[in-house]
Amino acid sequence: MIRRPQALVLLLGIAVASAAAVGALTTTNARPAPGATALHVAAGLSFIGVGVVVWSREPANRTGLLTAAVGLAWFVTDVRYLPSSVAFTVADLVGAPLAYAVLAHLAVAFPSGRLRSRSERAVVVIAYGWLILENLAQDVFWAPADSRCDCVRNLIVVHRDAHLHGIVGNVQQAINVVLAFVVLRIVLDHWSKATPPGRRALAPVFWASGPILLAVIALQAVGAFGSLKGLDAALAYLTPLALMSLPFGFLAGFVHSRLSHLAVGHLVIELGGAPPRGRLRDTLARALGDPSLMVAYWMPDFRAYVDTDGRRVDLPTEQNQRAATFIERAGEPVAALLHDPSLKNDPWLIDAVAAAAGLALENERLHADISAQLKEVRASRARIVEASDAERRRLERDLHDGAQQRLVSLSLALRLAGDQLGNAPEPLVRETLNAAADQLRLAIAELRELASGIHPAILTEAGLGPALQSVAERAPLPVALTVPTDRLPRPVEAAAYFVVCEAVANICKHADAHSATVSARRLDGRLLVEVADDGVGGADPSHGSGLRGLADRVAALNGRIDVVSPPGQGTRIVVTIPCG
Amino acid sequence: MTPTVLIVDDHEDFRAFARRLLEAGGLKVVGEAGDAASALSAAQDLGPQLIVLDIKLPDAEGLDIARQLGETSARPAVVLVSSRDAGDYGARIEQSGARGFIPKAELSAARLLALLGMCL
Numbered sequence: 001m002i003r004r005p006q007a008l009v010l011l012l013g014i015a016v017a018s019a020a021a022v023g024a025l026t027t028t029n030a031r032p033a034p035g036a037t038a039l040h041v042a043a044g045l046s047f048i049g050v051g052v053v054v055w056s057r058e059p060a061n062r063t064g065l066l067t068a069a070v071g072l073a074w075f076v077t078d079v080r081y082l083p084s085s086v087a088f089t090v091a092d093l094v095g096a097p098l099a100y101a102v103l104a105h106l107a108v109a110f111p112s113g114r115l116r117s118r119s120e121r122a123v124v125v126i127a128y129g130w131l132i133l134e135n136l137a138q139d140v141f142w143a144p145a146d147s148r149c150d151c152v153r154n155l156i157v158v159h160r161d162a163h164l165h166g167i168v169g170n171v172q173q174a175i176n177v178v179l180a181f182v183v184l185r186i187v188l189d190h191w192s193k194a195t196p197p198g199r200r201a202l203a204p205v206f207w208a209s210g211p212i213l214l215a216v217i218a219l220q221a222v223g224a225f226g227s228l229k230g231l232d233a234a235l236a237y238l239t240p241l242a243l244m245s246l247p248f249g250f251l252a253g254f255v256h257s258r259l260s261h262l263a264v265g266h267l268v269i270e271l272g273g274a275p276p277r278g279r280l281r282d283t284l285a286r287a288l289g290d291p292s293l294m295v296a297y298w299m300p301d302f303r304a305y306v307d308t309d310g311r312r313v314d315l316p317t318e319q320n321q322r323a324a325t326f327i328e329r330a331g332e333p334v335a336a337l338l339h340d341p342s343l344k345n346d347p348w349l350i351d352a353v354a355a356a357a358g359l360a361l362e363n364e365r366l367h368a369d370i371s372a373q374l375k376e377v378r379a380s381r382a383r384i385v386e387a388s389d390a391e392r393r394r395l396e397r398d399l400h401d402g403a404q405q406r407l408v409s410l411s412l413a414l415r416l417a418g419d420q421l422g423n424a425p426e427p428l429v430r431e432t433l434n435a436a437a438d439q440l441r442l443a444i445a446e447l448r449e450l451a452s453g454i455h456p457a458i459l460t461e462a463g464l465g466p467a468l469q470s471v472a473e474r475a476p477l478p479v480a481l482t483v484p485t486d487r488l489p490r491p492v493e494a495a496a497y498f499v500v501c502e503a504v505a506n507i508c509k510h511a512d513a514h515s516a517t518v519s520a521r522r523l524d525g526r527l528l529v530e531v532a533d534d535g536v537g538g539a540d541p542s543h544g545s546g547l548r549g550l551a552d553r554v555a556a557l558n559g560r561i562d563v564v565s566p567p568g569q570g571t572r573i574v575v576t577i578p579c580g
Numbered sequence: 581m582t583p584t585v586l587i588v589d590d591h592e593d594f595r596a597f598a599r600r601l602l603e604a605g606g607l608k609v610v611g612e613a614g615d616a617a618s619a620l621s622a623a624q625d626l627g628p629q630l631i632v633l634d635i636k637l638p639d640a641e642g643l644d645i646a647r648q649l650g651e652t653s654a655r656p657a658v659v660l661v662s663s664r665d666a667g668d669y670g671a672r673i674e675q676s677g678a679r680g681f682i683p684k685a686e687l688s689a690a691r692l693l694a695l696l697g698m699c700l
Contacts, residue, residue: 408684452668
């Protein structure tokens with residue numbers, strides 16, 4: 001829909017274009033060919049028309065306004081046809097250059113309509129300043145010599161000098177060419193840094209910059225060297241044609257963007273067919289034409305965005321050249337689409353995709369939420385086991401360093417007392433001392449057992465291999481042992497050790513076995529522990545809390561315990577724990 | 581000649597009782613050390629024939645410095661002691677280069693000398 005200011009610009013443009021056409025066709029002074037006039041009017045009108053359309057669709061984007069402004073400026077040169085010296089002077093001073101200055105502004109600011117850096121702002125300011133003032137220096141030495149009409153004159157001529165006028169003109173043309181190359185350089189720079197969707201957006205300016213540059217250089221060459229085999233006459237046709245490549249490029253881009261909007265229709269159909277979980281990103285990336293698209297889901301519990309695996313996602317900042325579109329349902333954040341910033345140039349597309357994908361994103365979000373919570377629960381369970389192991393190690397160490405040391409010293413003191421008693425004839429005292437020493441020895445042994453049950457020092461000190469060796473040595477039946485020689489992560493060693501202890505204790509108590517085998521080895525990043533016996537079998541792992549409690553400990557490390565115990569064929573317990 | 585002994589343990593009480601017990605048993609305790617660093621310098625300076633070495637020291641493992649102590653000037657025999665069981669250390673005691681292991685509660689001059697095949 002065309003709004004009021006855009007409609008006014010359009011009407012103004014048509015009026016100006018018509019006036020220019022009438023002026024050119026009716027002038028008595030250097031009347032241009034009708035074909036050239038038609039192209040001249042068409043070029044200006046194409047900028048105004050396309051500019052108004054773009055401006056109506058995206059009022060916040062200055063590209064449309066700038067495009068229309070190029071068209072309006074294009075016709076300023078035609079005020080020369082008015083029978084007024086002021087109009088003639090203004091037309092000659094700012095006519096053609098103004099259109100080129102706005103064109104340079106448009107090319108540098110395309111496609112967002114905003115200038116990206118201080119240097120770009122400087123180039124645009126210089127372009128306006130220079131192109132408006134450049135004729136000033138020339139015009140002070142020039143008056144229309146071949147005018148057959150005395151009614152108009154150059155009002156600012158100071159000293160009529162064709163030679164000086166020519167020199168100033170040559171300098172001016174050289175600077176114009178340099179300026180054109182600077183603008184081209186900026187356009188090429190944008191192009192080289194752009195992502196594929198960004199290049200799609202830049203394409204009209206990129207492809208039009210070649211013909212327009214050639215036209216500008218040819219115009220300056222004609223200005224500097226005079227007409228070259230009718231080149232100036234040809235340029236009256238070619239220049240408008242070259243300029244028109246830009247609005248028609250916009251038009252092509254517009255049609256392309258309309259075509260890409262059809263992708264939203266496909267998206268709705270695909271989403272209706274419920275794409276497999278985890279494929280939503282690919283589907284949306286296709287609809288938006290942005291392979292770099294990332295989808296982040298809002299986790300209300302964590303007040304953060306995460307990806308489908310539950311990992312935290314940082315939202316784009318000014319620096320990392322990404323943009324985010326936030327999707328809400330019923331006023332609650334659901335997800336953020338992290339995409340190429342150039343997609344912001346087509347807000348309709350991204351809004352339509354976001355609207356179509358709302359429900360599917362909500363489903364994915366719930367899934368991501370559960371994944372994140374599960375991840376957190378798993379991590380927390382692993383932390384609890386780790387903390388309990390650390391606490392057990394601390395208790396064992398405290399017993400060792402505290403009570404055990406004191407009892408040991410006491411034991412030495414008692415023996416010293418016995419020695420000091422020598423052969424003194426107090427048998428009762430010696431007997432008491434011996435009894436005390438025996439009790440103390442038992443207390444020390446029991447304390448050692450207790451400490452070892454809490455967390456065996458050998459597991460901390462020497463690792464799983466030696467610890468299992470000591471289990472096998474203490475067992476009342478022969479145990480064939482295969483153990484790893486290297487150290488494993490502490491929680492893995494502890495879980496494996498306690499499972500083997502429990503399994504061996506069960507064999508001794510219930511299996512009626514003659515022998516057992518214990519093997520622990522690394523296999524494909526996991527620790528594989530097997531405890532087998534030749535006993536009566538028929539063990540039910542759901543009975544008794546020993547193995548069940550250990551199954552929780554193993555599960556906390558993402559491992560598992562399997563018990564195979566057919567009656568009469570022994571029992572086999574297999575534990576697998578990931579160990580990096 | 582009376583064998584000379586250096587006692588290395590971070591518990592002062594234990595060192596005091598062990599000194600009196602070993603001296604009562606006929607050995608000559610020439611020095612005490614509370615950590616690995618002072619044990620190494622005492623072994624070098626005092627040249628004991630025997631070193632009673634606790635496995636857990638604040639700055640090092642007795643298991644790790646036994647060999648080094650045994651190579652000091654007087655080539656002393658190193659005997660490891662601990663309030664834990666030998667089983668808690670597995671093969672590491674044999675690999676340490678020490679002559680043997682005695683649980684602390686059972687420490688006596690006779691056990692030490694028997695371990696070293698010596699007698700007074």
